[in-house]
Amino acid sequence: MVNKRKYCRTAKINIFVLLTLWIFSGNCSAQTKYDFPQFWHETGSFFSMPAHWDAMDWGTLALLSGLTAVAMEGEISVRDVKFIDRDFYYSPEAVGGRMYGELYTPFILFAGYGGYSLIAKDHTARKIAYEIGQSCLYAGAIVIVMKTIVGRARPYANEGKLSFHFFSGLFDDDHHSFPSGHTTEAFTMSTILSLNAHPTWLKILAYVPALFTPFSRAYQGFHWISDCFFGAGLGYFIGKWAYDLHSRNEAAATTASSAQQKVSQIPTIYPISFTYRF
Numbered sequence: 001m002v003n004k005r006k007y008c009r010t011a012k013i014n015i016f017v018l019l020t021l022w023i024f025s026g027n028c029s030a031q032t033k034y035d036f037p038q039f040w041h042e043t044g045s046f047f048s049m050p051a052h053w054d055a056m057d058w059g060t061l062a063l064l065s066g067l068t069a070v071a072m073e074g075e076i077s078v079r080d081v082k083f084i085d086r087d088f089y090y091s092p093e094a095v096g097g098r099m100y101g102e103l104y105t106p107f108i109l110f111a112g113y114g115g116y117s118l119i120a121k122d123h124t125a126r127k128i129a130y131e132i133g134q135s136c137l138y139a140g141a142i143v144i145v146m147k148t149i150v151g152r153a154r155p156y157a158n159e160g161k162l163s164f165h166f167f168s169g170l171f172d173d174d175h176h177s178f179p180s181g182h183t184t185e186a187f188t189m190s191t192i193l194s195l196n197a198h199p200t201w202l203k204i205l206a207y208v209p210a211l212f213t214p215f216s217r218a219y220q221g222f223h224w225i226s227d228c229f230f231g232a233g234l235g236y237f238i239g240k241w242a243y244d245l246h247s248r249n250e251a252a253a254t255t256a257s258s259a260q261q262k263v264s265q266i267p268t269i270y271p272i273s274f275t276y277r278f
Helices: 004-023 036-047 053-076 092-100 105-120 123-150 181-196 200-205 208-219 225-264
Strands: none
Touching: 004 123, 036 092, 036 225, 053 225, 092 181, 092 208, 105 123, 105 181, 123 181, 123 225, 181 200, 181 208, 208 225
């Protein structure tokens, strides 16, 4: 029942984000609208992306998978949460890291930046809200599918690190360890915030809360280190994909607008006609 409520809550939040994207779909005077039609178009591009990958893309995935396998090999075989220091279990670091990766955090950031963009007519805030909502939806969908297919037992189940129940089912949360959804969402959000920030110190600061999320999930016994490692990499690449795509679109739109402005500045020469009478 708890797991069913969890997935119902996920669905409600995802639907709310989609509806909010639709609300944002009004006309925008800036270069890129970041509206609902754009979201659907880019969703198709995102999920068909592997069909267009080159050797570098597949190599990156292979590297991430290989490093995850190395991390998996180095993990202890059994994890029993009853040996954890309970005082530190509820420490600000552990609780804060968990909260940053919860389902409601992308919603809060999305609503905050989106609301500000509507009030202040701020295009950058609109872009950040759109990228957070978009990339976190993509990340959540991929994580749910992978969890269900892989079916890795969580550490608190004490079945060992190599216990897999493939295609375990959507509501079998005890076997949804890989990858870490909290870590994936945390690094997706932090990547978007970091890439959109300008000062270097702010770019670094954006990743600080995300670093506490894998620590929290592993320490509290919900995930193996390898689950968190893969989730962090997955979140980073999804967030970077969204940012890079929109940066290219913004640059192209700015170039086109500049060219159009230059053309409009060229003076128009009207023909002059002369009438001669003899």
